[in-house]
Amino acid sequence: xxxxLSPTPGPARSHEPAxxxxxxxxxxxxxxxxxxxxxxxxxxxxxxxxxVTGSGKSVLLKLLLGLxxxxxxxxxxxxxxxxxxxxxxxxxxxxxxxxxxxxxxLFDSLSVYENVAYRLREERERDEENIESxxxxxxxxxxxxxxxxxxxxxxxxxxxxxxxxxRAIISNPLIxxxxxxxxGLDPVTAHAINVLIAKLRDTxxxxxxxxxxxxxxxxxxxxxxxSPEKQGLVAGRTDGRSGRIDPTRFLVLRDGKVYFxxxxxxxxxxxxxxxxxxxx
Amino acid sequence: xxxxxxxxxxxxxVLAVQEFTHLLAGSFERAFSPPHYVxxxxxxxxxxxxxxxxxxxxxGFFTGAVLALQTYRTxxxxxxxxxxxxxxxxxxxxxxxxxxxxxxxxxRNSSGIASEIGSMLVSEQVDAMRxxxxxxxxxxxxxxxxxxxxxxxxxxxxxxxxxxxxGYLVSSSxxxxxxxxxxxxxxxxxxIQDVTQxxxxxxxxxxxxxxxxxxxxxxxTGGTAGVGRxxxxxxxxxxxxxxxxxxxxxxxxxxxxFF
Numbered sequence: 001x002x003x004x005l006s007p008t009p010g011p012a013r014s015h016e017p018a019x020x021x022x023x024x025x026x027x028x029x030x031x032x033x034x035x036x037x038x039x040x041x042x043x044x045x046x047x048x049x050x051x052v053t054g055s056g057k058s059v060l061l062k063l064l065l066g067l068x069x070x071x072x073x074x075x076x077x078x079x080x081x082x083x084x085x086x087x088x089x090x091x092x093x094x095x096x097x098x099x100x101x102x103x104x105x106l107f108d109s110l111s112v113y114e115n116v117a118y119r120l121r122e123e124r125e126r127d128e129e130n131i132e133s134x135x136x137x138x139x140x141x142x143x144x145x146x147x148x149x150x151x152x153x154x155x156x157x158x159x160x161x162x163x164x165x166x167r168a169i170i171s172n173p174l175i176x177x178x179x180x181x182x183x184g185l186d187p188v189t190a191h192a193i194n195v196l197i198a199k200l201r202d203t204x205x206x207x208x209x210x211x212x213x214x215x216x217x218x219x220x221x222x223x224x225x226x227s228p229e230k231q232g233l234v235a236g237r238t239d240g241r242s243g244r245i246d247p248t249r250f251l252v253l254r255d256g257k258v259y260f261x262x263x264x265x266x267x268x269x270x271x272x273x274x275x276x277x278x279x280x
Numbered sequence: 281x282x283x284x285x286x287x288x289x290x291x292x293x294v295l296a297v298q299e300f301t302h303l304l305a306g307s308f309e310r311a312f313s314p315p316h317y318v319x320x321x322x323x324x325x326x327x328x329x330x331x332x333x334x335x336x337x338x339x340g341f342f343t344g345a346v347l348a349l350q351t352y353r354t355x356x357x358x359x360x361x362x363x364x365x366x367x368x369x370x371x372x373x374x375x376x377x378x379x380x381x382x383x384x385x386x387x388r389n390s391s392g393i394a395s396e397i398g399s400m401l402v403s404e405q406v407d408a409m410r411x412x413x414x415x416x417x418x419x420x421x422x423x424x425x426x427x428x429x430x431x432x433x434x435x436x437x438x439x440x441x442x443x444x445x446x447g448y449l450v451s452s453s454x455x456x457x458x459x460x461x462x463x464x465x466x467x468x469x470x471x472i473q474d475v476t477q478x479x480x481x482x483x484x485x486x487x488x489x490x491x492x493x494x495x496x497x498x499x500x501t502g503g504t505a506g507v508g509r510x511x512x513x514x515x516x517x518x519x520x521x522x523x524x525x526x527x528x529x530x531x532x533x534x535x536x537x538f539f
Contacts, residue, residue, distance in 0.1 A: 067410055
């Protein structure tokens with residue numbers, strides 16, 4: 001089912017990209033992690049972030065959430081620069097964003113219900129009936145309403161990721177970040193997570209960045225769209241005049257630098273030896 | 281080469297002091313503005329305060345008992361066993377009660393705080409918390425600071441009482457000292473300065489225990505092995521800090537002629 005509430009409106013003008021990263025660099029002690037990274041993600045677009053372990057993907061996601069401050073460059077979310085903001089100001093911007101961490105990062109001591117309701121309580125929502133209806137709504141969206149009273153320790157890896165998605169989308173974010181959401185999952189569960197990412201993108205217009213090591217996930221998101229009628233993925237959408245619409249872009253990080261940024265076709269047809277390693 | 285290593289070691293220590301101070305200052309600054317996590321503070325008071333009660337009472341009781349046993353041997357040489365109540369009361373209320381209670385609470389809770397927050401950090405729960413709009417200093421550090429600050433003085437009072445009870449039981453069973461003699465001597469020996477001194481220290485120790493645990497928890501690196509390291513380091517650092525602080529507080533109170 002589609003969420004009934006529309007994404008929280010941001011202060012920015014609609015023609016601005018959802019995410020704009022400009023010449024960002026960061027290093028830890030003497031180790032350079034990211035250098036001169038620049039890219040944009042349009043509204044409703046998906047950016048697939050590829051790179052070997054240690055190439056700076058997770059650090060980049062943390063920068064985009066304001067969890068880390070870059071040494072140089074600007075990060076604009078809906079037109080608002082995150083870099084000069086204080087922790088309190090960042091909290092307000094983060095309400096427009098959601099993140100699914102690699103292992104879910106659910107709070108161990110809280111039930112599924114309390115995990116998902118966490119953000120509403122932080123935003124001082126007091127009406128328990130409203131909280132419960134919102135929690136049930138997002139849990140239905142990720143098809144886990146039955147697990148509402150379970151503790152995180154009772155959930156499988158895939159269920160934990162889905163609860164994490166539910167927790168992230170309860171405040172109707174405009175932007176979603178997924179940090180290796182299918183890592184370590186079996187193909188069937190991984191597919192279910194991909195369906196969920198496409199569902200959010202195609203039914204809610206959510207912009208997203210997906211960090212992944214699995215190229216098949218990237219191609220699923222690029223080649224298929226979610227059909228509310230069929231409640232599943234169908235072959236990519238087209239419009240009458242310009243042909244196929246692909247809202248997915250690929251970005252490859254290598255040693256902290258942008259090595260490739262382009263469409264699926266450009267990525268697949270690239271003759272570069274390093275890029276070919278991802279495809280073989 | 282050796283000079284560079286020493287320089288790096290010193291830099292790391294100075295940085296640690298800076299980060300610890302930053303954590304403490306940031307937490308106290310947040311104490312005066314909303315949101316406040318009252319429920320979390322009450323839960324922590326239950327875990328830290330009520331949870332530490334058995335070990336604190338046992339420690340207090342047996343400290344008083346063994347103190348009476350040891351002191352009796354010395355006092356009997358001078359034929360002054362009647363002073364037993366006075367010696368036990370002064371030692372327990374001024375020094376042993378606050379310090380041993382703090383050491384027990386540090387052993388149990390600094391490690392608990394460091395391992396809980398450390399585990400949350402390595403499993404990205406702290407990042408998730410921040411991403412969901414929560415300030416970890418408010419949600420994780422302040423409730424533990426307040427809980428320890430409020431419960432340690434209460435635990436110290438109970439520990440002092442059980443210590444004197446332990447001393448009394450040994451006095452009455454071994455020395456055959458009457459209860460009246462023991463308690464009247466103990467009561468008359470204690471001045472308001474002794475009690476104030478003994479009750480002042482737990483406030484400093486309480487902040488130290490919670491802040492050290494939180495600091496090591498929030499600076500955990502290296503996965504689950506790192507959590508183990510943080511746990512050990514927090515107990516060692518908190519225990520040493522309590523003993524050092526105790527010396528300086530006592531020295532300060534003597535310097536200002538408090539007693």
